[in-house]
Amino acid sequence: MATPKKKATPSRAAKCSFMFQAANIEALFPVLDALAWLDFPDTSQVAQFAGIDPRTAGKLLKNCLSIGIAQTAAKEGFALTTPYPYKGDIEQKKTVIREALVRMPLLQHVRQFLNLGDSLDDAVRKAATLDGITDYDASAFGPLLKWSKQMNVLQPDLLIEDIIEDAIESKEERHRSTDKKIVAFLSHSSRDKPFIRQLASDLTKNGISVWLDEREIRVGDSIPDKVGQGLAESDFFLIALSENSVDSAWVKKELNQALVAEIEKRKTHILPLKLSECQIPQLIRDKKYADFSANYKEGLKDLLSTMQQQTTL
Structure with a gap:
């Protein structure tokens, strides 16, 4: 009697190597x-x-x-x-997400293929291939495309420079209006986080909008390439200096002429914050600094006064 053949078990489809989670x-x-x-x-x-x-x-x-x-x-x-x-505010927070999506290599490739006349479906599939994503599944990209449409980042000719220029124009319009709101970009080392929390809280309480930028995690990154919208919107670039930070890689590598030029090009004042006794880097040694090393309250008072004076010039 012949042994009955077993039915072949269908092989499970390989899972796409990319998956964006469905979330609000x-x-x-x-x-x-x-x-x-x-x-x-x-x-x-x-x-x-x-x-x-x-x-x-x-x-x-x-x-x-x-x-x-x-x-x-x-x-x-x-x-x-x-x-x-x-x-x-909510619009400032949305711009962070928008900038991240614009910079995302996958979406950069999608826009390139859209610019060549491909449909969105074809552009996503080709971009995924270019990015090394395997076992392509269109449904895995659905939530990402939903976010991208909500943030309006799928225009074929959109570049990161466009949203930076928009932010600079927004700041200039704010300066021309009667709105006296001050925006500060606060760059610091993660080791000085307790101080930064207190300072961010006090600046906010005094009506100053604060962008937090923690330097040290990815020391290979370039600040001019990363600051984007935050620096473009800001009136002040506050850099926290202490014995924790001045010898760290993020200061040695990132606080360079390119950074200073980038900040000043965007009409943003540089204000060093001296948290403790330390050597002020050469490039910003001629800048007025707020001294928090002896007395926090006096340092905060000096900082607020300086910011108010410079925004009225």
């Missing part, structure tokens, strides 16, 4: 707030800070990694890789 883009803002304020938080800490469930926090953090707005850091925690306006 508005829910991303409290997650970014958590990353800006906490020291390398894990998923559960982000969820608690943001007031959302851990599963949703996990999805949003994965999306942050995908678009390059965050990275994994010490002890499996997370950290921002771009300046972020904690306590800023």
Whole structure:
């Protein structure tokens, strides 16, 4: 008697190597707030800070990694890789996401193929191939395309320079109007986070909008390439200097002539903040600094006075 043949088991389709999580883009803002304020938080800490469930926090953090707005850091925690306006308005926060999406290599390639006349479906498939994504599945890209359409970043000819120029024009219009709001870009080392939290809180209380930029995580990155919208919108570039930071790679590598030129081109005043006894870097030694090394309250008073004076000039 012949042995019956077993039915062939269909092979399971390989899973696409890229997957963007379906999530409401508005829910991303409290997650970014958590990353800006906490020291390398894990998923559960982000969820608690943001007031959302851990599963949703996990999805949003994965999306942050995908678009390059965050990275994994010490002890499996997370950290921002771009300046972020904690306590800023909703439009400022949206521009952070928009800039990250514009810079995302996958979407850059999508726009290039759209510019060549391809349909969106074809452009995404080709861009995925170019990016080394395997086992392509169009459904894996659906949530990313939804975010991209909401942030209006799929125009074929859109470049990062366009949104930077828009931000500069917005700042100039603010200066021409009666709005006296001051925007400050606060660059610091992660080791000085406790001081920065206090300063950001006090500046906000005094009506100053603060962009936080934590330098040290990716010392190979170039500040001029990263500051984007935050620097373009800001009236002041505040750089926190201490014994923790002046000898670190982010100061030695990033505080260079290119950075100073980039800041001054955007009509942004550089104000060093002296947190403790340390050597002020040569390139900004001629700049007036606010001295917090002896007395925090006096340093804050001097900083606020200087910012007010320079914005009225």
